[in-house]
Amino acid sequence: MKKTFKIGGIHPDDSKISSNAAVEQMPVGAEVCISMAQHLGAPATPVVSVGDKVKVGQVIGEPAGFISGFVHASASGTVKAVEPRPDILGNPVPHVVITVEGDEWEEGIVLANDPVPVPELSREEIIDRIRRAGVVGLGGASFPTHVKLNPPKEKKAEVLILNGTECEPFITSDDRLMRERPTGILTGAAIIMKALGVDLCYVGIEENKPEAIASMTEAAKNCSGIVIVKLAKKYPQGGEKQLIDAITGRQVPSGALPIDVGAVVQNVATAYAVYEAVCKNKPLISNIVTISGHSLASQHNYEVRIGTPVSSILEYAGVTLGDNVKVLSGGPMMGRCVSNPGATTVKANGAFTILTESETKRGVESACIRCAKCAAACPMGLEPWLLSRLFRAGDRNDELEKERVFDCIECGCCQFTCPANIPLLDSIRLGKADVMKIIRSRAK
Amino acid sequence: MSKLLISPSPHVHSVHSTRSLMRDVLIALCPAVIVSILLYGLPFVLILAVSIGASVLTEYLIERYILGRESTVSDFSAAVTGCLLALNLPPCAPWWIAVVGSVFAIGVVKMTFGGLGQNIFNPAIAARVFLLVSFPVIMTDWAVPDAFSGATPLGAIAEGGAAPVPGFKELFLYKVGGSAGEASALALLAGFVYLLVRRVITVTIPVAVLGTVAVFSGILHIVNPELYTGPLFNLFNGGLLLGAIFMATDYVTSPMTVKGQIIFGAGIGLITMLIRYFGAYPEGVSFAILIMNCTVPLINKYCKPRRFGEVRK
Amino acid sequence: MLKTILLTAVCLLVLGLFFAVVLYYVARKFKVEEDPRIDTVESIMPGANCGGCGFAGCRSFAENVVKAPDMKGFFCPVGGNATMEKVAAALGRAVEAGTPKVAVVRCNGGCDNRARTNVYDGSSSCRVSASLYGGDTDCRYGCLGLGDCVSACKFDAIHIDPQTHIARVDDEKCTSCGACVKACPKGVIELRDKGFKNRRVYVSCVNRDKGALTRKACSVGCIGCGKCTKVCPFEAITVKDNVAYIDYTKCKLCRKCYDACPTKAIQAVNFPKPVIIKQDEENV
Incomplete structure (x- = not known):
C-alpha cells in the first residue's frame, strides 16, 4: 500500500503535460520591476533610490520587521522608479523598477553550475546566510525560511520533510528541478538538517513523477539520513498537514503547527534556494516557472528572473491571450487568477497555467442534494456543505467556529467535487475570515 | 487587451453533476427494469411509462405554475423517483395507481418541502406506503398475466404457511411475484456494482442494511429454525435489495457521514427484520426506510466526521 | 352507547379543569414583572x-x-x-426631531463610463469579489454591482440597475436603516440628509487613486482637482485622498460645484427642470 494521507482528498486529472520540457533560461528583458512584498509579513523597505546603479544580487529592500525578508536586484542597471505598482491582482504594492543594463553580478557570488561543497558554518551562520539571501518558502505561502528554521526553544524538531509532491495539476517546476538538480536539493536538505539539528529527512514525491523519484533516489545514495518516499497520487498531498500525515502518520492538531509534532516541512525548491544561498552566496533572484495549458501549442519550464512581467513570459512562450481565458498564478486548484498580466513575477510564482473558458467556466448553481461528496473529499474532516450553509444564513459565527471553519486549508476539494456546482469555498473562505477575526480579537 | 476570466479558486470541476448522478442511477436501474419487462410484459411497461411521465409532469407543473421558478426536471431526479415507484408497485397494477403515487411522491413528499434536496422522506418509498395503506387490496394483488402465482414467499409465511422452498438459484436469478423491482436479485446487484464503479454511492449503507439483516436473522434462525427464516431467504426475498441499494442510499434522505450511514443502515435492517418476524405486514423494508428517514437530521447533528488531528478516544 | 359518550365527556371535563388549575398557578408563580x-x-x-x-x-x-x-x-x-x-x-417625554436620511450610492461608473477590463466568474457576491481582487474594472473603489446591498435590504429599496450594473436606491422605499451601508464591502453607500424636496448634491465617486489613474479607469470619476472647493460659498466641500466630499450638513444646495465639476462626478438630483439631472438620464 502506497503512503498517503488518511482523510478525504480527490483525484483531479493531473495534466502534467509540461513534464518533459527541460528548464530553459529565459533572457532578461529591458526592465525588471521587483515587488517589495514577496514574502509573508511586512513588505521590505526599499534601500535604493531613483538613479542608483545596481548589480545582480545587490540588496534593494531590507526587512521591515521580524517576519519580513531581504529583496535583491535580479538584474543589473539603473533604478528607474521606486513606487507602488499593481500586482497580478491589481492591488498596488511598492516596487523597485530597474532599467536593465548588461549583466553585472555582485562580488562573491559563485556563478558556475558545478556543485560546491558545504562550507564549515555554525547553525547561526547558516540561518543568517539564508536570511540575507531572502529565501522564502517556495511552496506558495512565501513564509520567510529563516523564521521557520528558528523554532521556539521549547519545541524540538525531530524530522525534516521535503515537499516534492507537486500535487497541483499542470505544475512541473519542482518535478524538473528534482530531475535536473537533485544534488543541489539534497545538499540544501543537509544544510537545513544541520540548522535544525535533526538527522532524518524524508523527501515526499508522488508516484506520477517516476523520473524525479529515480533521480532523487540515485542522488540520495551519497547522503546519510535522507529517505525518498514514494507517495500515492492524491490531492492535496502537498498541504503541509497532509504531507506530515502521509509520511509520518502524525496529525498536526487543530490550531497547532507542524513543529508541535516535531516536523518541519520545506519545499524542494526552497531547499535548492538554501543550497545556492549558503554554498554559492547567491540570493533568491530567479525561479523556475511552468507555462502550461491544454490549449497551448507548446509547454515550457523557464528559469525566470524575479520581476519579469507575466505578459513577457507568455509572449516568450508564444502564448496569445484571447477573451475569456483564465491565466492562473499557480495551478487550477489553488492558483490565483491574474487580472493584470502587466504585473511581474515574485519569488513564489512557480507556474502560470492557462485555462480556456470551457475548461474553467463555473456551472450554474443548483440545490444541494446532500450527497455528502464534499464531506468525503475534505482533507480536514470538515463538513463544507454545513459551513457554507451556516455562512449564507448570516450571523452564525458561533456555530461556524464550533464546526471548526478555521481548520479549512482552502484546498478547493469540496467545490471541485460538488455536483450541484455550489461555490462552497467562496462562502467558507469568508466565514473563515470572519471567525478568525473574532478569535484574534478575543485573544487581545 | 484581452478580457481575462477571473474567479476565486478552485478553477476546475469534477465531471459529476446532479444530472449525471441521476442519469447513472437510471442506468443502474436498467437491468431490473429489463428483467421486469421480460417477465411481466406490456402491463409493466404501461406502469413504468405512467409513473415516470406523471412524476416529471407533476414536478414541471408545480415548479412552473405554483412556485413560479425555473423547472428542474432536466436534472432527472423526478424520472428516478418515477422509475423507483414503478418498481415498487405490483407489476400489473391499474395505471391510475401509478398516477396517484407519482402525484403524491412529487407533489406532497418532495415539492411541499421545497423540492430536490429539501425533502425528509424518500418520495418513492413514501408514495408506496401511502398507496399500501390507502389501497391495500390493489397493492397486494400480485396477480400476473399468466396467473401462475398468488402469494409471495414472504406473504405465505406471514399467513402461517410453511416456507415454500424455492431453489435459491431461482430466487437469485429471477422470480415471479412481489413488486416489479423485486424480481431479480442479480439485476439489482448489477446496478449496485455499476453505481459503485461510477462512484455514485458508497458501499456503507447497503452493507450496513444487508449485514444487519443477515446477522439478526442468522441468530434467530439458529435459535429456532422452525419459527424464523434464515439469512439467505431474508436477503434475497422481498424488496430488501431494491430498498438497500436504491432507496436507502438516496442522498437527500440519508446521513452525510460514514458513522451516521452505518447507524442508518443498521436501523433499517433491524426494523425490517422486526416487522418481518413479528409485525402484521409480511414486508417491512418501506416502513423501515421511512422510519429511519425521520432520524436523519438527528444523526447528521450528532455524527460528525473524524476531524483532522483529532485525538481518537 | 350513551354511557360511553357521557364517560368520555366527563373525563375530558375533569382533565380540562385539572390542567386549567395547574396552568393558572404556574402562570402566577412564574410571572415576570415587565414594564x-x-x-x-x-x-x-x-x-x-x-x-x-x-x-x-x-x-x-x-x-x-x-x-x-x-x-x-x-x-x-x-x-x-x-x-x-x-x-x-x-x-411622556420631549422628542428631538431627527432629519430624515436616505441611502446614496456614491458611484456612477456604469458600463458606459467605466470600461470592464476583465470578466468576473465567481460567486455573485460583492464580498467574494472584493476579497479576491480589485474588481472587473480598473477602478478598485466603485460599485461592483453584484448586489450584496440588495440582499441586505429588507425594504426592497435598492436594486442593481440592469443597464448600468450599479446599485440604485428607491428614495420612496428607503428607510435609511443602514443595512446596505454595512453590507457594501467597498464603502460606496452613505446615509445623507434626504434634503428639501428630496434634492441632494453629492460627489458620486469614492476613488482615492490619483486623478490621472481615476480618469483612465472611469469617465465620471472624481479626480480630486478641487475646483468645487473653490466655488463653494459655504465651505462644505473638502478634498481628501484625491476625492472630494460634500458635507451635507453645510451644503445649501446652490449647485455651484455641480457646474464647476469637470468630470460630472458631482450629482445634483431631483432639482426642477431645466437642470433636472437624474442618475439614469445622465447617460442617455
Missing part, C-alpha cells in the same frame, strides 16, 4: 426588526428606550419623526 410600557412602545414601532436603530430589533429598542432617562440616542429611521413623537408621547 407594560415596553409593549406599548413596541406596538408603536414599525415592526420591521431591521436593526437600523442600533438595537437587535423593535422589541429590544422598546426595552432600551423605556429604561433610558430620555430620548437621546434613540431614533427609529424607519418610522421617522412621526413614530418618535408617538413613542415620546407614550413615555
Whole structure:
C-alpha cells in the first residue's frame, strides 16, 4: 500500500503535460520591476533610490520587521522608479523598477553550475546566510525560511520533510528541478538538517513523477539520513498537514503547527534556494516557472528572473491571450487568477497555467442534494456543505467556529467535487475570515 | 487587451453533476427494469411509462405554475423517483395507481418541502406506503398475466404457511411475484456494482442494511429454525435489495457521514427484520426506510466526521 | 352507547379543569414583572426588526428606550419623526426631531463610463469579489454591482440597475436603516440628509487613486482637482485622498460645484427642470 494521507482528498486529472520540457533560461528583458512584498509579513523597505546603479544580487529592500525578508536586484542597471505598482491582482504594492543594463553580478557570488561543497558554518551562520539571501518558502505561502528554521526553544524538531509532491495539476517546476538538480536539493536538505539539528529527512514525491523519484533516489545514495518516499497520487498531498500525515502518520492538531509534532516541512525548491544561498552566496533572484495549458501549442519550464512581467513570459512562450481565458498564478486548484498580466513575477510564482473558458467556466448553481461528496473529499474532516450553509444564513459565527471553519486549508476539494456546482469555498473562505477575526480579537 | 476570466479558486470541476448522478442511477436501474419487462410484459411497461411521465409532469407543473421558478426536471431526479415507484408497485397494477403515487411522491413528499434536496422522506418509498395503506387490496394483488402465482414467499409465511422452498438459484436469478423491482436479485446487484464503479454511492449503507439483516436473522434462525427464516431467504426475498441499494442510499434522505450511514443502515435492517418476524405486514423494508428517514437530521447533528488531528478516544 | 359518550365527556371535563388549575398557578408563580410600557412602545414601532436603530430589533429598542432617562440616542429611521413623537408621547417625554436620511450610492461608473477590463466568474457576491481582487474594472473603489446591498435590504429599496450594473436606491422605499451601508464591502453607500424636496448634491465617486489613474479607469470619476472647493460659498466641500466630499450638513444646495465639476462626478438630483439631472438620464 502506497503512503498517503488518511482523510478525504480527490483525484483531479493531473495534466502534467509540461513534464518533459527541460528548464530553459529565459533572457532578461529591458526592465525588471521587483515587488517589495514577496514574502509573508511586512513588505521590505526599499534601500535604493531613483538613479542608483545596481548589480545582480545587490540588496534593494531590507526587512521591515521580524517576519519580513531581504529583496535583491535580479538584474543589473539603473533604478528607474521606486513606487507602488499593481500586482497580478491589481492591488498596488511598492516596487523597485530597474532599467536593465548588461549583466553585472555582485562580488562573491559563485556563478558556475558545478556543485560546491558545504562550507564549515555554525547553525547561526547558516540561518543568517539564508536570511540575507531572502529565501522564502517556495511552496506558495512565501513564509520567510529563516523564521521557520528558528523554532521556539521549547519545541524540538525531530524530522525534516521535503515537499516534492507537486500535487497541483499542470505544475512541473519542482518535478524538473528534482530531475535536473537533485544534488543541489539534497545538499540544501543537509544544510537545513544541520540548522535544525535533526538527522532524518524524508523527501515526499508522488508516484506520477517516476523520473524525479529515480533521480532523487540515485542522488540520495551519497547522503546519510535522507529517505525518498514514494507517495500515492492524491490531492492535496502537498498541504503541509497532509504531507506530515502521509509520511509520518502524525496529525498536526487543530490550531497547532507542524513543529508541535516535531516536523518541519520545506519545499524542494526552497531547499535548492538554501543550497545556492549558503554554498554559492547567491540570493533568491530567479525561479523556475511552468507555462502550461491544454490549449497551448507548446509547454515550457523557464528559469525566470524575479520581476519579469507575466505578459513577457507568455509572449516568450508564444502564448496569445484571447477573451475569456483564465491565466492562473499557480495551478487550477489553488492558483490565483491574474487580472493584470502587466504585473511581474515574485519569488513564489512557480507556474502560470492557462485555462480556456470551457475548461474553467463555473456551472450554474443548483440545490444541494446532500450527497455528502464534499464531506468525503475534505482533507480536514470538515463538513463544507454545513459551513457554507451556516455562512449564507448570516450571523452564525458561533456555530461556524464550533464546526471548526478555521481548520479549512482552502484546498478547493469540496467545490471541485460538488455536483450541484455550489461555490462552497467562496462562502467558507469568508466565514473563515470572519471567525478568525473574532478569535484574534478575543485573544487581545 | 484581452478580457481575462477571473474567479476565486478552485478553477476546475469534477465531471459529476446532479444530472449525471441521476442519469447513472437510471442506468443502474436498467437491468431490473429489463428483467421486469421480460417477465411481466406490456402491463409493466404501461406502469413504468405512467409513473415516470406523471412524476416529471407533476414536478414541471408545480415548479412552473405554483412556485413560479425555473423547472428542474432536466436534472432527472423526478424520472428516478418515477422509475423507483414503478418498481415498487405490483407489476400489473391499474395505471391510475401509478398516477396517484407519482402525484403524491412529487407533489406532497418532495415539492411541499421545497423540492430536490429539501425533502425528509424518500418520495418513492413514501408514495408506496401511502398507496399500501390507502389501497391495500390493489397493492397486494400480485396477480400476473399468466396467473401462475398468488402469494409471495414472504406473504405465505406471514399467513402461517410453511416456507415454500424455492431453489435459491431461482430466487437469485429471477422470480415471479412481489413488486416489479423485486424480481431479480442479480439485476439489482448489477446496478449496485455499476453505481459503485461510477462512484455514485458508497458501499456503507447497503452493507450496513444487508449485514444487519443477515446477522439478526442468522441468530434467530439458529435459535429456532422452525419459527424464523434464515439469512439467505431474508436477503434475497422481498424488496430488501431494491430498498438497500436504491432507496436507502438516496442522498437527500440519508446521513452525510460514514458513522451516521452505518447507524442508518443498521436501523433499517433491524426494523425490517422486526416487522418481518413479528409485525402484521409480511414486508417491512418501506416502513423501515421511512422510519429511519425521520432520524436523519438527528444523526447528521450528532455524527460528525473524524476531524483532522483529532485525538481518537 | 350513551354511557360511553357521557364517560368520555366527563373525563375530558375533569382533565380540562385539572390542567386549567395547574396552568393558572404556574402562570402566577412564574410571572415576570415587565414594564407594560415596553409593549406599548413596541406596538408603536414599525415592526420591521431591521436593526437600523442600533438595537437587535423593535422589541429590544422598546426595552432600551423605556429604561433610558430620555430620548437621546434613540431614533427609529424607519418610522421617522412621526413614530418618535408617538413613542415620546407614550413615555411622556420631549422628542428631538431627527432629519430624515436616505441611502446614496456614491458611484456612477456604469458600463458606459467605466470600461470592464476583465470578466468576473465567481460567486455573485460583492464580498467574494472584493476579497479576491480589485474588481472587473480598473477602478478598485466603485460599485461592483453584484448586489450584496440588495440582499441586505429588507425594504426592497435598492436594486442593481440592469443597464448600468450599479446599485440604485428607491428614495420612496428607503428607510435609511443602514443595512446596505454595512453590507457594501467597498464603502460606496452613505446615509445623507434626504434634503428639501428630496434634492441632494453629492460627489458620486469614492476613488482615492490619483486623478490621472481615476480618469483612465472611469469617465465620471472624481479626480480630486478641487475646483468645487473653490466655488463653494459655504465651505462644505473638502478634498481628501484625491476625492472630494460634500458635507451635507453645510451644503445649501446652490449647485455651484455641480457646474464647476469637470468630470460630472458631482450629482445634483431631483432639482426642477431645466437642470433636472437624474442618475439614469445622465447617460442617455
